[in-house]
Amino acid sequence: xxxxxxxxxxxxxxxxxxxxxxxxxxxxxxxxxxxxxxxxxxxxxxxxxxxxxxxxxxxxxxxxxxxxxxxxxxxxxxxxxxxxxxxxxxxxxxxxxxxxxxxxxxxxxxxxxxxxxxxxxxxxxxxxxxxxxxxxxxxxxxxxxxxxxxxxxxxxxxxxxxxxxxxxxxxxxxxxxxxxxxxxxxxxxxxxxxxxxxxxxxxxxxxxxxxxxxxxxxxxxxxxxxxxxxxxxxxxxxxxxxxxxxxxxxxxxxxxxxxxxxxxxxxxxxxxxxxxxxxxxxxxxxxxxxxxxxxxxxxxxxxxxxxxxxxxxxxxxxxxxxxxxxxxxxxxxxxxxxxxxx
Amino acid sequence: xxxxxxxxxxxxxxxxxxxxxxxxxxxxxxxxxxxxxxxxxxxxxxxxxxxxxxxxxxxxxxxxxxxxxxxxxxxxxxxxxxxxxxxxxxxxxxxxxxxxxxxxxxxxxxxxxxxxxxxxxxxxxxxxxxxxxxxxxxxxxxxxxxxxxxxxxxxxxxxxxxxxxxxxxxxxxxxxxxxxxxxxxxxxxxxxxxxxxxxxxxxxxxxxxxxxxxxxxxxxxxxxxxxxxxxxxxxxxxxxxxxxxxxxxxxxxxxxxxxxxxxxxxxxxxxxxxx
Ligand SMILES: Cc1cc2nc3c(=O)[nH]c(=O)nc-3n(C[C@H](O)[C@H](O)[C@H](O)COP(=O)(O)OP(=O)(O)OC[C@H]3O[C@@H](n4cnc5c(N)ncnc54)[C@H](O)[C@@H]3O)c2cc1C
Ligand code: SF4
Ligand code: SF4
Ligand code: FES
Numbered sequence: 001x002x003x004x005x006x007x008x009x010x011x012x013x014x015x016x017x018x019x020x021x022x023x024x025x026x027x028x029x030x031x032x033x034x035x036x037x038x039x040x041x042x043x044x045x046x047x048x049x050x051x052x053x054x055x056x057x058x059x060x061x062x063x064x065x066x067x068x069x070x071x072x073x074x075x076x077x078x079x080x081x082x083x084x085x086x087x088x089x090x091x092x093x094x095x096x097x098x099x100x101x102x103x104x105x106x107x108x109x110x111x112x113x114x115x116x117x118x119x120x121x122x123x124x125x126x127x128x129x130x131x132x133x134x135x136x137x138x139x140x141x142x143x144x145x146x147x148x149x150x151x152x153x154x155x156x157x158x159x160x161x162x163x164x165x166x167x168x169x170x171x172x173x174x175x176x177x178x179x180x181x182x183x184x185x186x187x188x189x190x191x192x193x194x195x196x197x198x199x200x201x202x203x204x205x206x207x208x209x210x211x212x213x214x215x216x217x218x219x220x221x222x223x224x225x226x227x228x229x230x231x232x233x234x235x236x237x238x239x240x241x242x243x244x245x246x247x248x249x250x251x252x253x254x255x256x257x258x259x260x261x262x263x264x265x266x267x268x269x270x271x272x273x274x275x276x277x278x279x280x281x282x283x284x285x286x287x288x289x290x291x292x293x294x295x296x297x298x299x300x301x302x303x304x305x306x307x308x309x310x311x312x313x314x315x316x317x318x319x320x321x322x323x324x325x326x327x328x329x330x331x332x333x334x335x336x337x338x339x340x341x342x
Numbered sequence: 343x344x345x346x347x348x349x350x351x352x353x354x355x356x357x358x359x360x361x362x363x364x365x366x367x368x369x370x371x372x373x374x375x376x377x378x379x380x381x382x383x384x385x386x387x388x389x390x391x392x393x394x395x396x397x398x399x400x401x402x403x404x405x406x407x408x409x410x411x412x413x414x415x416x417x418x419x420x421x422x423x424x425x426x427x428x429x430x431x432x433x434x435x436x437x438x439x440x441x442x443x444x445x446x447x448x449x450x451x452x453x454x455x456x457x458x459x460x461x462x463x464x465x466x467x468x469x470x471x472x473x474x475x476x477x478x479x480x481x482x483x484x485x486x487x488x489x490x491x492x493x494x495x496x497x498x499x500x501x502x503x504x505x506x507x508x509x510x511x512x513x514x515x516x517x518x519x520x521x522x523x524x525x526x527x528x529x530x531x532x533x534x535x536x537x538x539x540x541x542x543x544x545x546x547x548x549x550x551x552x553x554x555x556x557x558x559x560x561x562x563x564x565x566x567x568x569x570x571x572x573x574x575x576x577x578x579x580x581x582x583x584x585x586x587x588x589x590x591x592x593x594x595x596x597x598x599x600x601x602x603x604x605x606x607x608x609x610x611x612x613x614x615x616x617x
Contacts, residue, residue: 068349070392070435077352077392077433083343113585116346220594224614251589254348254582256393263392270588277590280580281418282553285617295592303595 002166002177003186009164011182013040013092019179021089023059025052037091046093048159050136051317055247056098059091060121061105063244063269067117067254070263083116086124090176093130096151097141097317101247102127103152104315107308108250126172129153131191131198138318140207140331146315149198158191165191207316207331214338217306224298228336233293235326240271242320242329243296248313251277272296297333347585350390350435351378355428356410361497362490365462366426367402367414370436378436381405383446383469384576384604387438388584389413395421398581398599401439402465404472414465414497440584441603444470444548444574446480453546454482458559460532460551461490464497466576466603467550475509484509485541489517489532493525515539533558540566547573553617560607570607577603577610577617593617 004012016022017040025035025047035047036054071078102122109118129151132139141148150156154173158165165186168174177183202208215223243249253270256263270277272295278285286292304313314330321329357369370389372378381387381401390396403412417426425434444450455474457467474481486506490496496516506512517528517535528535532555541547547568549556556575563573579591579598586600594613596602 072392075429075432077435079350079352079435081343081346081349083346083349085343108587111586113347114344115348115587116344117348119344217595221612221614224594250587252582253588254396256395258393265392267588270590272589278580280578282578285579291616298594299589299592303592306595 001186001188001190002168002180002183003190004164004166004180004183006159006162006164008182009046012164012180013044013046014042015180015182016040016090016092016176019088021087022092023089024092025049028053040092048130048133050132050134050139051095051098051319053319053323054245055101055317055319056091056094057101057105057247057249059089059125060102060118061109061250061252061269064266065117065268066264066266068265070265072263083120086120088124088126090126090128092128093157094127094151094153095132095317096129096146096148097139097315098247099127099129099152100141100144100146100315101317104248104304104308104311104313105250107311126155126176127153128155128157128166128173131156131158131194133159133194133198133201135198135201135205136318137206138321139202139205140210140316140318142202142205142208142316143210143212144312144314144316148202149195158194160194165194167191210331210334211338212301212312212334215301215305215312215334216310217302220298220302220306223302223337224294226337229290229294232328232333232336233290236273236289236293236328237325238273238275238289238292239325240273241323241325243271243273244269245319245323247317247319248300248315249296272299297330300330301334347437348583350388350437353378353389353411353434353436355430355432355434358428358430361414361499362495364417365414365495365497366417367412367498368425368428369410369412370434371410377409377411379439381411381439382443383473384443384466385439385441386466386584386599386603387411387413387436387440388581389421389425390435391421391424392435394424395419396435396582397421398440398584400466400469400576400603402468404469404476406473406476414462414468416462438584440599442601444604446470446473450474450546451480452482454542454544455484456541456545456547457484457486457488458532458536458547458549458551459486459488460555461495462497463549463551463555464488465550467548468498468501470548471506471512475506475512478511484512485545486512486514487517487532487536487539487541488514489519489535491519492522493518531555531558533562537562537566543567545572549573549575570611573607574604575607575610577605579617 022040035049069080109115132148300313353370582588586597591598
């Protein structure tokens with residue numbers, strides 16, 4: 001375990017940023033809506049807000065990503081592989097829920113056949129997580145077995161009034177900590193008091209007793225056929241906000257763009273909440289918003305666990321609770337469907 | 343950089359056959375004149391014209407064809423219309439093979455097979471039919487029931503007449519929806535035709551065609567005494583990636599592009615009816 005005084009944290013950031021790109025949460029504009037990740041700059045102020053409005057998935061699965069370029073010449077086509085080795089980068093301040101979401105994205109993108117675009121970013125990114133000092137009432141990561149006091153990542157950090165403790169969990173993390181001269185050695189149990197304090201807060205969160213008993217791969221047909229989906233989805237606007245802010249939503253579209261001197265193929269986030277998502281030559285397999293709404297939540301609570309040894313596809317970050325314009329969200333879905341269904 | 347299946351290879355169209363007013367069959371090889379990749383019957387490939395679109399198509403040729411791949415494509419939108427305007431020598435992009443395949447090297451071994459196809463649904467089955475014809479010793483007899491709207495809408499008609507109907511091990515029954523001049527064969531819809539023909543109950547069945555035809559044919563087969571464990575089909579859902587990652591083509595917890603497109607009916611009936 002290493003430590004650095006909070007007054008030296010900026011020097012620590014500067015030292016990391018001297019050799020590679022460093023991203024950290026900063027206040028999001030004047031409206032103080034929350035935090036957003038930004039590249040570190042001289043004078044950047046690390047925001048301790050829980051959590052960033054957008055998740056950290058952008059770093060590995062960006063909203064838009066160029067994949068290939070094509071040159072068209074009469075009947076001929078030339079394929080240009082425009083992939084480049086990514087540069088090394090560090091993300092500081094990732095919360096436990098988002099760190100857990102990377103494992104979920106990994107299970108999709110790193111399974112055979114490996115998605116080399118994602119893998120490239122993943123291999124070059126180093127994750128420094130920050131334990132949550134002040135979890136909010138929309139947080140429910142503990143429901144999915146995530147411990148906000150013990151976040152994963154290459155390096156885990158804990159913050160007190162005056163000190164930041166850092167613990168390397170991987171060789172990559174170890175090497176980075178070793179390269180920072182302002183760090184001092186700390187006792188291995190130096191963060192225990194902080195962890196205990198965090199767990200006390202976690203224990204008082206309003207959503208901590210949310211039950212997952214009614215969900216999982218073995219409940220597939222029962223939940224799919226539930227008549228509660230109709231009332232749950234009735235007011236959904238199909239805006240897709242919940243899918244875009246979600247750290248584990250992984251769906252994408254592939255599109256072509258004519259640049260004027262060639263065709264660029266790119267991929268971008270897509271949403272199962274949209275009506276044309278499954279539009280197909282012989283019709284549409286999901287014609288109603290109820291079906292699309294059901295897909296999103298069935299995927300997180302049933303289909304994903306079915307294919308991943310029971311791990312749920314939600315990390316309880318609470319973003320969909322904060323951002324849905326009609327205040328619908330996965331917690332309401334779980335409560336409603338769970339009733340009398342355990 | 344590591345290999346990336348989402349970055350396509352180039353294919354060259356070396357032959358175009360007009361099958362019906364809205365179906366053409368394209369022969370495709372790589373830039374080196376050889377097959378772009380190997381596949382098993384039932385698998386598909388993503389074809390694209392950059393700037394126009396990309397779409398999933400069954401590889402209708404048999405893997406035993408060592409020279410080229412073929413695709414039978416029905417004109418129904420932007421990309422497929424473009425493909426129909428192509429001339430020989432046009433290049434396309436191609437990636438694959440994607441999906442599972444019919445279990446020709448396992449469950450189908452030694453079996454008598456019954457193929458039931460409607461319209462363009464013959465495309466994936468043709469790959470199996472010609473595979474089985476080329477590996478006669480590994481399979482029992484083949485019975486093919488094929489139907490289309492009209493005589494002019496039968497895909498692969500010349501091959502059916504010249505090769506399948508002259509093969510001792512193959513029985514072919516054709517039908518069209520409505521009476522037509524110059525047609526003295528059977529007239530009527532496929533599900534009824536199947537019931538009239540009363541095929542052997544010991545056959546393993548492969549059905550492919552429009553969803554409504556599949557549904558009624560399956561009902562008919564069950565009435566005749568076939569069980570769901572005997573019947574296979576291929577599913578067609580909207581696809582983008584082809585490798586189970588873009589999240590588009592799931593039926594319940596299965597991705598059609600990866601866990602399908604070939605499904606046995608008993609497995610399919612355990613999934614939500616969302617297809
Ligand atoms: C596993 C699989 C195997 C297929 N095999 C064949 C085949 O052997 N021969 C054949 O002719 N067709 C086949 N198809 C259908 C073929 O992919 C679509 O007809 C084609 O992509 C439509 O492209 P388009 O640009 O011409 O149509 P568009 O202009 O995009 O639209 C026409 C209609 O087709 C729908 N569509 C667009 N893309 C797809 C897609 N990827 N899948 C399904 N529907 C789509 C549109 O939503 C619209 O309703 C197969 C589809 C799948 C999923
Ligand atoms: S479903 Fe909602 S709470 Fe769960 S990970 Fe996604 S945004 Fe967070
Ligand atoms: S954010 Fe709310 S309204 Fe928008 S698609 Fe999601 S559930 Fe529907
Ligand atoms: S086409 Fe992308 S998941 Fe099947």
